[in-house]
Amino acid sequence: MKAIRLLALLLFLFGAVTASAAExxxxxxxxxxxxxxxxxxxxxxxxxxxxxxxxxxxxxxxxxxxxxxxxxxxxxxxxxxxxxxxxxxxxxxxxxxxxxxxxxxxxxxxxxxxxxxxxxxxxxxxxxxxxxxxxxxxxxxxxxxxxxxxxxxxxxxxxxxxxxxxxxxxxxxxxxxxxxxxxxxxxxRSPEVNPHTSKFDRFWDTARAHGKDVSKISCGSGPQGCGGMGRDPNRWSTFKGYGLSDEELQGLAAFNDPNRGNCASCHRLKPGPQGYPLFTDFGYDNLGIPKNPDNPFYSMPTAWNPDGYDWVDYGLGGFLKSAGYPLEVYETEMGKFKCPTLRNVDLRPSADVVKAYGHNGYFKSLESIVFFYHWRGAMDSGCMGGGMGVGGMGGGMGCDGMAGMFPPPEVDRNLASMNMFPRPLVDSIVAFLKTLSDGYPQQ
Ligand code: HEC
Ligand code: HEC
Structure with a gap:
C-alpha cells in the first residue's frame, strides 16, 4: 500500500516536472x-x-x-x-x-x-x-x-x-x-536545449530594460586591472544592480574590453538570432594548446592511427587538406579549431565533477585555461605590461620563470595573438564564465 502511494507520488512529481519543461x-x-x-x-x-x-x-x-x-x-x-x-x-x-x-x-x-x-x-x-x-x-x-x-x-x-x-x-x-x-x-535547436536561463541572461534582460547595452561593457580606468572609474559611459560600475556581483561584472568587462582579455573578439557578445549572445563568432583559431598526452587515440591500432604518439591534430587545415584544397588554402589554417560557445562551460552534474576544456581536453579547469590565455598574452607582449597601457602588470616584469609554464603548442604556426591582462582578472573572468550556466532560478 505504502509502495503504491509512493509510486503515485513519484508519477505525480514526474508529471509536474515534465509539464513545467518547455513544450x-x-x-x-x-x-x-x-x-x-x-x-x-x-x-x-x-x-x-x-x-x-x-x-x-x-x-x-x-x-x-x-x-x-x-x-x-x-x-x-x-x-x-x-x-x-x-x-x-x-x-x-x-x-x-x-x-x-x-x-x-x-x-x-x-x-x-x-x-x-x-x-x-x-x-x-x-x-x-x-x-x-x-x-x-x-x-x-x-x-x-x-x-x-x-x-x-x-x-x-x-x-x-x-x-x-x-x-x-x-x-x-x-x-x-x-x-x-x-x-x-x-x-x-529547441528551447529545451537552448533555454537561455543563466544568471547572465537575466542580467542581460535587466540591463536592457534599463537601456544599457551589455555588448559595450568595458573596464574603465582606475588603479586596478578593471578599475570601473573614469568617464566611459559603459564602464562596468555603471552596470551595478542588474544582477551580477562586482567580481562577475569586472570579469565580463575584462572579457569584452579590447584592452584587457579581448575574449569577445572571438567569443562574441553581439546578440544572435534569439536576442542573446552566443559567445562565438563560429570562426577558427589556433590558440597554441599543447598536446594532451593522455589522449587514448595515440595508442589506437595503426589502422586508425598510423602515426602513434606523433599524430598531430591539424584541425581545420587538416580537414581542408583532406578535402582536396590546395596548399595555399589549407596551410594558413593548420592548427586552427572552431571557436566554441561558452554557454554552460561550467555546468556539471555536481561540484566535484571535472570538466575538460579545449579540443583535446588538455585543460581540467576554467582557472587553468583562462590562466593559459593570461600566460599567452604575457608571452606575446614580452611580459612588458606597462608598455601596453593595460596597467596592473607592473612596468616590464620580464618573462622570468614564465616561459616554460606550458609545453609547446601542438601546432606551432598560425598562432592567434593574445592580449595581455593582469593576473587578478583571471579569477574575475572565471567568476563571469560561471554565470553562463542554464538553470539559474528565474523570478
Ligand atoms: C562517443 C562519444 C560521442 C557520441 C556517442 C556522440 N558524439 Fe557528438 N561529438 C563527439 C565528439 C568527440 C565531437 C567532436 C568531434 C570532432 O570535432 O572531430 C562531437 C561533436 C558534436 C557536435 C558538434 C558541435 C559543434 O559545435 O561543432 C554536435 C552537434 C554533436 N556532436 C551532436 C551529436 C549527436 C546528435 C550525436 C548522436 C547522433 C552525437 N553527437 C554522438 C562525441 C560524441
Ligand atoms: C582569437 C580568438 C579567441 C580569443 C581572443 C579567445 N578565444 Fe577562447 N577559444 C577560441 C578557440 C578557437 C577555442 C578552441 C581552441 C581549441 O580547442 O584548440 C577557444 C576555447 C575556449 C574555451 C574552452 C571551451 C571548451 O568548451 O572547451 C574557453 C573556456 C575559452 N576559450 C575562454 C576564453 C576567454 C576567457 C578568453 C579571453 C581571455 C578567450 N577565450 C579568448 C578562440 C578565442
Missing part, C-alpha cells in the same frame, strides 16, 4: 527520442547523450574521462575518437562553412568537416556522423539504423512527423537517414 513540437520530440535512444548503437549501449549529457551542458559528463584523455569510448570497447566532445547545445546558428573576408566561418565539429554543403544545414549534417561512425555508435549502415527505429516505441511518431510510409527501410534508408538528422537538429 516540444512533434519533430523536436522525435529528435529527442533519437538523441537519447541507446538502442541506436551497435550493441545497444550508447546514445548521443552519453557524450553530450544535459547535466554537463551537453558535453561529456564522466569526471574520470575528463580528468584524463577526455576522449569518450565508442559503443565498441577500446574504440576511441581523437577529440573532446564539444557542447551540442547552442550550436544551431553556425552557418554553412565558407570564407568570409578571407577567414573560414561556420560548419560543425572542431575542424568544420560537417560543412553543411550537403544538407544545407551543418547541424543536421553533423547528426549523421555518430550513428555510423565505427568509433562512436558504430551501426553498420543506414538500413540497419532504419530498422532499429522502426522497432522503436516512437516509430508512430516518426510517421506522424514525416508522413505515413516514411519509414521505408528497404526502398529509402538514405531518405530516412536525412529525416533522422533533421529531427535531431530540430531537437538541438
Amino acid at each position: 516540444l513540437s512533434n519533430i523536436e520530440q522525435l529528435g529527442k527520442h533519437l538523441f537519447f535512444d541507446t538502442d541506436l548503437s551497435v550493441n545497444r549501449s550508447q546514445s548521443c547523450s552519453d557524450c553530450h549529457a544535459p547535466e554537463a551542458g551537453f558535453t561529456g559528463p564522466d569526471s574520470l574521462v575528463n580528468a584524463g584523455g577526455a576522449v569518450y569510448q565508442g559503443a565498441l570497447p577500446n574504440h576511441f575518437g581523437n577529440r573532446k566532445p564539444p557542447t551540442s547545445a547552442y550550436a544551431g546558428d553556425s552557418p554553412v562553412l565558407k570564407l568570409v573576408d578571407g577567414a573560414w566561418v561556420g560548419g560543425m565539429f572542431w575542424d568544420g568537416r560537417a560543412t553543411g554543403d550537403r544538407l544545407g544545414d551543418p547541424l543536421a549534417e553533423q547528426a549523421q556522423g555518430p550513428f555510423l561512425n565505427p568509433l562512436e555508435q558504430a551501426i553498420p549502415n543506414a538500413r540497419v539504423l532504419c530498422s532499429q527505429i522502426k522497432q522503436g516505441a516512437y516509430a508512430g511518431l516518426f510517421q506522424e512527423v514525416w508522413g505515413a510510409g516514411s519509414l521505408d527501410c528497404a526502398k529509402d534508408a538514405g531518405g530516412v537517414y536525412v529525416k533522422v538528422a533533421r529531427s535531431i537538429a530540430a531537437f538541438e
